Structures are given as structure tokens and as C-alpha cells.
Ligand SMILES: [Zn+2]
């Protein structure tokens with residue numbers, strides 16, 4: 001059995017991973033207790049017990065499968081609807097979520113997005129900024145930022161609205177930064193790739209094999 005305690009904002013809950021043979025007992029136990037549970041695969045379920053009310057925005061930005069906090073890849077304003085569209089990815093199972101937040105409550109949710117700008121959506125590692133371009137517009141200004149991940153070495157590019165990137169004030173004291181679990185299975189991108197035709201080792205930035213000239217496609221994750 002694996003027990004994991006997760007604290008989000010003022011909320012706190014537990015994930016309990018159990019082998020299949022005792023699931024029935026647990027479901028029986030569930031009848032007499034106020035627990036929520038979710039079946040995540042054939043051999044494990046998650047029991048979720050809410051000890052305090054969980055912050056609504058953290059809940060909205062959680063992965064529906066594993067409850068990890070999703071990392072923002074796109075956060076743009078939709079002026080006509082007075083809202084922001086947030087596209088985020090869970091670094092553990094790479095599930096992509098789309099959430100809409102109102103412009104009126106920007107001050108309440110922007111930090112949870114802002115805190116993940118420098119996080120890699122593939123592995124949960126730290127992103128170093130490489131290039132930043134600004135698209136100035138009176139209704140929908142945004143930044144396009146290109147990063148390189150310090151952990152997995154991959155290039156990531158994000159499009160984020162000015163309102164979320166430019167935060168001159170400090171986050172309120174009661175905001176706990178989101179906890180993002182890292183994906184240990186994502187390996188460092190290799191510096192060489194192997195030609196599928198002649199098996200020559202070629203630097204990963206080469207488009208053609210230096211020995212036989214085969215066109216080499218990018219490594220797919
Ligand atoms: Zn997930």
C-alpha cells in the first residue's frame with residue numbers, strides 16, 4: 001500500500017493506493033465512512049478524504065486522472081467573453097486540460113497559473129528562459145516565451161497573456177504554491193540519435209545522416 005498526503009492551499013487530502021485483492025474490503029469499509037474513491041486502473045483505486053475545503057482554482061487545475069497540479073502551456077485572454085482560456089498539461093500522464101476563468105476573478109487565480117510558467121509540462125522540471133517575444137495588442141497582449149528544460153533538456157514554448165506574466169506585486173501570504181510532482185520516467189534528451197538505415201550515431205541536431213544521407217525525423221516523446 002502506498003499512502004500519499006497532498007496539501008493544496010488550505011486543503012489537505014490523502015491518496016491511498018491499494019492492491020486489487022483488498023479493494024472489495026475497502027469498498028465495504030467505504031459504506032460506513034465518509035470517503036470518496038475513484039478507480040484509476042484495474043489494480044488500484046484512489047481514496048480521497050477531504051479534511052478541509054480545497055481551493056476551487058487548485059481543484060480546477062488538477063489532473064482528473066492523478067490529481068497532480070497541471071502545468072500551464074497556454075494562457076490567453078478571450079476579450080469578447082471577458083475570460084481567460086488556460087491550457088495545461090499534467091507532467092505525469094501528459095493529459096491536457098482546458099479551463100476557463102473569468103477576468104473578474106483574475107486576482108484570485110492568476111498566481112496558480114503564474115507559478116507554473118517556469119515549469120516543464122513534460123517532466124515537471126525547471127525551465128530556463130531562452131527567448132521572449134511580446135505581441136502588443138490593446139485587447140489581447142501576450143508573450144511567447146521559449147524555454148529549455150534544465151531537467152529533461154527539451155525545448156518548450158508557451159503563450160501567456162500579459163496579465164498573468166507581468167505581476168509586479170507579491171503573491172498574497174495565504175497562497176501556497178502548487179505542488180507539482182515530477183515525472184521520473186522522462187529521460188534526458190540524448191545528444192546523439194541513431195540512423196535507422198545504417199545505424200551511424202549522429203548528433204541530435206542533424207537533419208540528415210552524415211554517412212548515408214537518410215532524412216532523420218525528430219525524436220518523438
Ligand atoms: Zn495526471
Ligand SMILES: [Zn+2]
Pocket residue numbers: 120121122123124125149150151152153154
Ligand atoms: Zn522537462
Ligand SMILES: [Zn+2]
Pocket residue numbers: 195196197198199200209210211212213214
Ligand atoms: Zn545513415
